[in-house]
Amino acid sequence: MIDARIRSMFPPAGDVADRVDSHWQLLLVVGSVVWLVVVTAMLVAVLRRRRAEREERDDDVPGDEPGRGHLVVAFLGGVAPALIILGIMADSVLTLRDTGAATDASRAPVVVEVDGRQFWWEVRYPDHDVETANEIHIPTGQDVRIELTSDDVIHSFWVPQLAGKVDLVPGRTNVLTLHADEPGTYWGRCAEYCGLQHAWMRFVVVAHDAPEYAGWLEAQARPARSPDRVDDGDDQPGGDETGGDDGPGAGPDTEVAAGREIFMSSSCVYCHTIAGTEARGTLGPDLTHLASRQAIGAGVLPNDRESLARWITEPQDVKPGNAMPGTELDDDELDALITYLESLE
Ligand code: HEC
Ligand SMILES: [Cu+2]
Incomplete structure (x- = not known):
């Protein structure tokens, strides 16, 4: 039952995941540029220091005279990091706004309640009197509002290809939006250590086109077939x-x-x-x-x-x-x- 996709958010498979992906790209690019600048500055500093020491020995003249250096330090050490962090924070807040949809229930016509249990997932469709486990079926192309609760310990709900992680915390309801563009099966897992079998607290999200989804719901709403x-x-x-x-x-x-x-x-x-x-x-x-x-x-x-x-x-x-x-x-x-x-x- 192990599938490599269980660990990867690539390729993102819907609106919400795309938004998380673009935030991630931003962090990658900015982080890489900052790293390059810092490493280059370090190398330059080391090389200049060596040269200065050599010159000092040769000429016996005191080296450093104060110049524009402190301005560069103030900019690279203070202003630039502040600007970068503010920019990243702004994009984080916007990403949260776009992916959480916590307050706007009307945007999500499909509601699924997910209760984290040690070590499985209870899944309910309150509007259809359907209850199942470890398998969440959703229609494609629609926002699905997932309401997350827990009665035991903190778990975390994560379907890497569809959305970010959201914790299930005893005593409160957290909300997350799932959105799948294409039909398919997407792996999910618990992402917060919750006990011995945390690693085997997996689930799947199955996205169907609308008629197939309706058929699934109808079949699940029936009582059990009985001899x-x-x-x-x-x-x-x-x-x-x-x-x-x-x-x-x-x-x-x-x-x-x-x-x-x-x-x-x-x-x-x-x-x-x-x-x-x-x-x-x-x-x-x-x-x-x-x-x-x-x-x-x-x-x-x-x-x-x-x-x-x-x-x-x-x-x-x-x-x-x-x-x-x-x-x-x-x-x-x-x-x-x-x-x-x-x-x-
Ligand atoms: C003390 C409570 C308890 C009893 C008794 C019990 N079960 Fe379970 N059963 C569970 C729990 C809890 C799970 C979920 C375990 C997990 O995945 O971590 C489970 C899981 C299952 C599953 C897998 C369901 C799924 O969708 O993953 C089956 C099938 C099952 N039980 C059948 C039975 C049968 C048949 C009996 C009687 C012979 C039985 N159980 C007795 C608590 C119980
Ligand atoms: Cu867990």
């Missing part, structure tokens, strides 16, 4: 309380139902929510549409059967110090449980 629907007779013409399990496709569906039973009768329900079921825990990620996500454990493993098996049986080996305890299950139970989790699309 009971067959028994409920809601969707199934003629399906009655009797013998739903014997219908066509009974094989996989019975395994899904068995897995669901195991989930609902295990400790899982104390920590995880699956919308449309009695599982209502909030300590861990919402699993309603787990199967639609690319990774589990905030990027530590890909989302496939083998990884789910490892994660459920030994989460403390995979990600030592995370808040999920291992669960002992026999092979059949584990298989059924995973089949159920994989049905949660």
Whole structure:
């Protein structure tokens, strides 16, 4: 799950990132010029001093006579740095204004609440009753207002290609704007040391064009697909309380139902929510549409059967110090449980 792009802000992929990029270019150019001037001045000073010493020895005449030197020193040592720092400060303030958009909620039609947890990200869409984890979907070409909170320690939200870092501080809400020009997947990570698994507190931002984004939202807003629907007779013409399990496709569906039973009768329900079921825990990620996500454990493993098996049986080996305890299950139970989790699309 490691991707080189996770560490780089290049190439910037949207308005906000472009603004950060141009500020960075300014710092690079000014910093380079200042460095060159200082190093050159140092070299000149050393060389002149040597020459002066040599001349002093040769002529026995006292060297330095005060000249325009102090003016040069006053300018290079006082006026120039003050001007440079003021200029950089002005551009920093303007960059903050352009990238923060903290006060102007109306500019951002899409609002996403992100809660930093040790060591994963809870992601909510308050206007759509959608909750997910470690994966933020946004529409392209629009400002997205990300509202950042934390209940435990300070984290920092950073998607290098899309925007700068903003801290998640317990007791307050910080805001950041994301803007992606092109559809794509952009890596993000926690950028403030927050405990043992800080390095595995990653996430992805997936940018879609508008119709695809709407489709994603709609799918996420639905309650979990449930094997009971067959028994409920809601969707199934003629399906009655009797013998739903014997219908066509009974094989996989019975395994899904068995897995669901195991989930609902295990400790899982104390920590995880699956919308449309009695599982209502909030300590861990919402699993309603787990199967639609690319990774589990905030990027530590890909989302496939083998990884789910490892994660459920030994989460403390995979990600030592995370808040999920291992669960002992026999092979059949584990298989059924995973089949159920994989049905949660
Ligand atoms: C004590 C609380 C707790 C219990 C009990 C628990 N989990 Fe978790 N679970 C968590 C936490 C916390 C995480 C996130 C860990 C992280 O990424 O740092 C998690 C993550 C997961 C994930 C990965 C989700 C994602 O999107 O990254 C799956 C799948 C999962 N748990 C399944 C289960 C199953 C199945 C059970 C029952 C056998 C279970 N959990 C029991 C707390 C719990
Ligand atoms: Cu962290």
